[in-house]
Amino acid sequence: MRKKALxxxxxxxxxxxxxxxxxxxxxxxHDILNTIDESRNLTTTDFSAxxxxxxEDPDKGVEKMKVQQFRRDDKDMFLMLFLEPESKKxxxxxxxxxxxxxxxxxxxKFNHTSMKDSFGGTDAKHSDFRVLSLAEDYKVTTxxxxxxxxxxxxxxxLEALNDEVTYPxxxxxxxxxxxxxxxxxDYSGTGRLMRTSLYPKYTKVSGKYIPTVMIFIDDxxxxxxxxxxxxxxxxxxxxxxxxxxxxxxxxxx
Amino acid sequence: MSSxxxxxxxxxxxxxxxxxILLGSAITFGVMIIILLNSFTAGLTETIxxxxxxxxxxxxxxxxxxVTSSGKVVHTIGDKASxxxxxxxVQSDIKEIHVRTQASQGEIIFGSKSTRMLMYGVDWxxxxxxxxxxxxxxxxxxxxxxxxxxxxPETVAEKLGVKAGESVLLRxxxxxxxxxxxxxxxxxxxxxxxxFSFVSAGYADITYLGTLLGLGEGEYQYVNLYLNDIxxxxxxxxxxxxxxxxxxxxxxxDEKDTENNAHQKSMGFFMGGSTKTEDPxxxxxxxxxxxxxxxxxxxxxxNILNAVALTLFIILLTITMVGLLNxxxxxxxxxxxxxxxxxxxxxxxxxxxxxFLFEALFLSLAGALAGLVIALIISTGVGAIAFKPExxxxxxxxxxxxxxxxxxxxxxxxxxxxxxxxxxxxYLPARKAAQLKVADAxxxxx
Numbered sequence: 001m002r003k004k005a006l007x008x009x010x011x012x013x014x015x016x017x018x019x020x021x022x023x024x025x026x027x028x029x030h031d032i033l034n035t036i037d038e039s040r041n042l043t044t045t046d047f048s049a050x051x052x053x054x055x056e057d058p059d060k061g062v063e064k065m066k067v068q069q070f071r072r073d074d075k076d077m078f079l080m081l082f083l084e085p086e087s088k089k090x091x092x093x094x095x096x097x098x099x100x101x102x103x104x105x106x107x108x109k110f111n112h113t114s115m116k117d118s119f120g121g122t123d124a125k126h127s128d129f130r131v132l133s134l135a136e137d138y139k140v141t142t143x144x145x146x147x148x149x150x151x152x153x154x155x156x157x158l159e160a161l162n163d164e165v166t167y168p169x170x171x172x173x174x175x176x177x178x179x180x181x182x183x184x185x186d187y188s189g190t191g192r193l194m195r196t197s198l199y200p201k202y203t204k205v206s207g208k209y210i211p212t213v214m215i216f217i218d219d220x221x222x223x224x225x226x227x228x229x230x231x232x233x234x235x236x237x238x239x240x241x242x243x244x245x246x247x248x249x250x251x252x253x
Numbered sequence: 254m255s256s257x258x259x260x261x262x263x264x265x266x267x268x269x270x271x272x273x274i275l276l277g278s279a280i281t282f283g284v285m286i287i288i289l290l291n292s293f294t295a296g297l298t299e300t301i302x303x304x305x306x307x308x309x310x311x312x313x314x315x316x317x318x319x320v321t322s323s324g325k326v327v328h329t330i331g332d333k334a335s336x337x338x339x340x341x342x343v344q345s346d347i348k349e350i351h352v353r354t355q356a357s358q359g360e361i362i363f364g365s366k367s368t369r370m371l372m373y374g375v376d377w378x379x380x381x382x383x384x385x386x387x388x389x390x391x392x393x394x395x396x397x398x399x400x401x402x403x404x405x406p407e408t409v410a411e412k413l414g415v416k417a418g419e420s421v422l423l424r425x426x427x428x429x430x431x432x433x434x435x436x437x438x439x440x441x442x443x444x445x446x447x448x449f450s451f452v453s454a455g456y457a458d459i460t461y462l463g464t465l466l467g468l469g470e471g472e473y474q475y476v477n478l479y480l481n482d483i484x485x486x487x488x489x490x491x492x493x494x495x496x497x498x499x500x501x502x503x504x505x506x507d508e509k510d511t512e513n514n515a516h517q518k519s520m521g522f523f524m525g526g527s528t529k530t531e532d533p534x535x536x537x538x539x540x541x542x543x544x545x546x547x548x549x550x551x552x553x554x555x556n557i558l559n560a561v562a563l564t565l566f567i568i569l570l571t572i573t574m575v576g577l578l579n580x581x582x583x584x585x586x587x588x589x590x591x592x593x594x595x596x597x598x599x600x601x602x603x604x605x606x607x608x609f610l611f612e613a614l615f616l617s618l619a620g621a622l623a624g625l626v627i628a629l630i631i632s633t634g635v636g637a638i639a640f641k642p643e644x645x646x647x648x649x650x651x652x653x654x655x656x657x658x659x660x661x662x663x664x665x666x667x668x669x670x671x672x673x674x675x676x677x678x679x680y681l682p683a684r685k686a687a688q689l690k691v692a693d694a695x696x697x698x699x
Contacts, residue, residue, distance in 0.1 A: 220362050
């Protein structure tokens with residue numbers, strides 16, 4: 001009996017020791033958030049790409065859009081210009097000086113809009129295209145380990161540290177070896193799953209990891225999702241004039 | 254003698270039936286257009302006033318903004334004591350006080366369908382007028398004992414395919430701007446109370462919605478006042494603002510930017526949301542606005558429409574009057590011998606002139622009466638058509654119908670202008686007829 005008890009105790013100690021060796025502390029998990037931010041944000045170069053967005057809405061059907069994206073992450077600026085469809089051509093979102101402006105070529109006016117609003121009626125938010133600041137915006141509350149497909153991942157539960165974020169709670173699936181976010185779930189304050197984002201493909205540009213395919217699934221509306229693919233990726237320096245209202249107006253002339 | 258003059262004038266109208274009908278038709282058309290336009294704009298003013306009052310829940314609106322520790326401006330009224338004290342000053346003018354919360358940027362979801370909707374949090378115990386205004390298509394007010402129960406407009410229910418008793422979700426922003434979602438049950442479906450289909454409004458329990466919005470217990474965002482006399486709204490707002498200024502911070506619109514402020518205030522109710530400020534303040538900063546502020550841009554549009562209608566009426570009238578003048582010059586030539594005969598048997602000059610004037614006046618009045626009748630038939634007919642609230646006419650509809658208001662003073666104004674212009678235009682040929690020498694008139698051969 002005594003021998004059996006010793007055996008159980010030994011097993012438990014062994015398990016605890018092993019777990020201690022592999023398990024991530026909350027601080028270490030937070031460091032991963034820092035790593036993700038650093039690996040995603042292009043702080044030394046500009047960025048441009050063409051995004052093809054396919055939005056599936058059970059009410060509106062399937063809509064395909066093409067958007068030219070320009071980013072300057074070190075100043076948290078971006079410009080998104082619609083190239084297709086014809087009905088949206090020329091519309092643009094310009095993020096400068098902490099403001100996000102929407103330009104409508106029909107009214108020729110800029111209107112202030114929110115980073116938390118959806119991008120062009122899709123399931124993507126404007127905030128999905130800005131500089132990533134997970135480490136600054138969230139704290140890790142729980143850490144688990146698991147598998148996502150063939151990848152070994154850390155599953156981190158996050159809680160917002162400020163009211164700047166769109167979602168107060170998030171869950172991230174991060175590859176153990178490369179610290180890439182493969183999946184994220186966005187939760188409301190009441191704890192309801194609102195959106196699932198998948199990042200199945202990345203490309204390495206100027207030493208940074210850029211997701212080239214993103215899938216955003218609306219978990220509240222059945223069958224509503226948006227897939228974004230990036231092509232024509234470039235890190236060439238962009239002229240300062242691109243991130244101005246006059247440029248947006250000029251391309252519409 | 255005067256009754257004879259009237260009889261002769263009436264007989265003269267019937268002598269040349271075709272000509273009279275043609276002239277009368279021109280007058281009828283002009284009168285019909287102006288009465289229709291005037292009725293439409295009067296109805297439009299009433300419709301928009303009703304819609305805004307119903308949508309916004311009162312005539313005078315008090316809202317408060319506070320700054321969070323992160324510098325965000327949020328819509329909430331924390332300083333209830335100051336507001337209650339200020340409201341005591343205008344107590345005698347108030348019919349009902351409604352406190353509300355509001356889910357801005359709301360999206361109501363049922364299965365795979367969703368639509369934008371403004372959701373107000375209301376205190377059902379206090380909002381007696383709202384209960385009276387809401388006409389339920391299905392469900393009942395009894396369902397509202399459940400705090401998750403909502404009343405949604407029929408357009409929203411139709412779009413979602415949802416019925417009373419079924420569960421829906423509402424996605425919206427909290428007061429600090431985070432996305433949130435709440436579970437609701439459709440307690441009842443109301444007929445469209447607001448013609449503004451672009452801002453379909455639903456009603457939920459104030460406490461339940463407040464919790465989801467991130468407000469504390471008993472906190473609210475807006476106070477709306479229904480007044481005993483709608484015409485007192487500006488005076489009440491001024492008195493309330495002055496009292497609030499004494500007790501707390503008040504956001505006074507910059508005079509140079511009044512128009513923009515009014516617009517922003519009106520849109521603020523629909524858009525909600527939160528912004529950042531670089532100039533934070535302590536406590537609640539109040540802002541008082543009225544239905545007139547909200548309606549200012551709309552009233553400007555109606556005034557333009559009225560001016561266009563009047564210009565059109567004057568142009569139509571001028572053309573008709575030129576026609577009338579020419580017709581009576583012809584009449585003068587045709588009846589020269591008859592005038593001579595009448596004068597020879599003892600009719601006075603002024604009677605001859607009056608026959609012409611009465612004839613023209615009767616023609617105008619007959620035309621005006623016909624115009625009024627046709628305008629009333631058209632307006633009643635068009636007013637009876639039930640339009641879809643989501644149609645492009647949505648903005649102009651009251652309970653799915655276009656409203657035409659034809660007032661007696663409005664009609665009298667048209668009749669007086671018409672009569673005056675008729676008499677002026679016919680006066681010259683009438684005077685010329687009266688001045689004819691008897692012998693010359695009798696000698697005339699046409």
